[in-house]
Amino acid sequence: MKWSEICIHTTNEAIEPVSNILHESGASGVVIEDPQDLLRDTAPLGEIYELNPDDYPKEGVYVKAYLPVNSFLAETVEEIKQSVNHLTEFNIDLGHNHVTVSEINEEDWATAWKKYYKPVKISEKITIIPTWEDYTPVSSDEIIIEMDPGMAFGTGTHPTTVLSIQALEQYLEKDDLVMDVGAGSGILSVASILLGARHCYAFDLDDIAVTSTMNNARLNQVESQVTSKLNDLLNGIEMEADLIVSNILAEIIVRFTDDAFRVVKPGGYFITSGIIAGKKDEVRSQLIESGFEIVETNKMEDWVSVVARKPE
Template sequence: MKYLKLVIQIADEYQEPLIAELFDMGFDGFEQRDDQIITYIQKEYFGISDRERIDMLLAAYPDGGFIESEEVVADQNWNQQWEETIKAQTVGNFFIKPTWSQESVPKHKILLEIDPKMSFGTGYHETTRLILNLLPNVITENDFVIDAGTGTGILSIAAIKLGARHAFAFDIDEWSISNTKENILLNGVDENIDVEKGSSEVLSKQNQADVVLANIERNTILEIFSDLDAALKKGGRLVLSGLLEKDKSSILSALEDNYQIVDIPKENEWIAIQAKKTVS
């Protein structure tokens, strides 16, 4: 079987949304490096129109473009190769591992068993780590939590394991919804988490939450912020990430009238914002 290997130049902060687009086009397996994505597709499924579509996608990102493409004659499980790059790791109070890892859970750590399957939220990205490190100081017993742009479901699962009563997770991508459902079953929290495909319009059917988590890029946060705000009760806690340090001023401007800023941790160029809602 002949595969086409593509090497794409794209900055780290833009890789996850591009991977989602390529996955929908039939690409099978992704390797992320600094400013590069390496991916594969069966050659018979890749035509001129697909190349043009990728060119159009890359035009939306700064400095995005092809480095090279080459034909590979092989019959391999590219997803399996990608999975082998996902290793167990400790993030704050949590120990995150895929099901294929044989590593033992360190003492006093909370196990999050996550098989990412191309979804955002493996725990490797700075934005996910920032929120996971904040969660023990955010979640209290019996909280109702909303997880916007859930990815793999990792934040909802972590919230339940910290004592939250229930979580509602949503995402616009079908592959993310499927992956989240698989991961909540792996962690034995399927009775505590509801999952729905859609954007913030799905919140209209939910009660107001004690906690809203949103690990999404800046423009989307600003676009759906009024719905997130309406979904959070007075005194509730808001945690936002998916944000670069340069995004801080615009997000703080959206929060300034109704929220008290609690913390703004940083890792490399990424930040999270923890805030408390002060008005109803």
């Protein structure tokens, strides 16, 4: 079977929304080629990179996805271009915004995933591994999360995800009820359970994300503690949560801070990520306006996470 590789040359800020557009267009996963990765042979938490500089742009990033070659391909590519261009209405910098399409054999496509995806330790306790890799834990308290990039929504090693999991590790308490808003692959839902939450409700507007979350929950044997469902942010949610986590665009976070304040229990936390550094103050201000106290702000590369708390 023939596959078409679509490559979008864009910015770090646009990675998340562009990736979402590709997934909604039928891609089963994305590859991010960021030249910043070449600057760290060994990350502080022990990630080992095996990367070829020729694969990377001089500036910006490549976001790549694979679509089957069929009679609808040209129409799909044109719809992707239009959707990406539409992101400028959200004040998202698209950079070069150059789109190229090339053909690739299925065998090469299957192999391509593996050169980008290795075991990675992303926090003090958590290591993410691809399903095909053999990995031996280095400590007795290490938590292993298995992920399959073919399930869509990336591998879980993007800075926004790392920041979210590091915050979960710090603020989640045993038997907490967690809500994961904009769950994507469900990696934050899985991490919450493995860190001690009694249950996690994963909400997303994309039915592919709902399925992917449950697939990953089953892969990590926590499906009985994860409920994944279609929902528009926290609209209509009446139950209370001890902790809410949302790795999503800053433009979306600011839309539901009031609902988050309503849903989270007094003393509970709202962990937000997916925030490009230039929009940090906007998110912080909106959280404060909704009634939250800012606990801390963390940064990794060009990305920021903000941890807020509802006063008791």
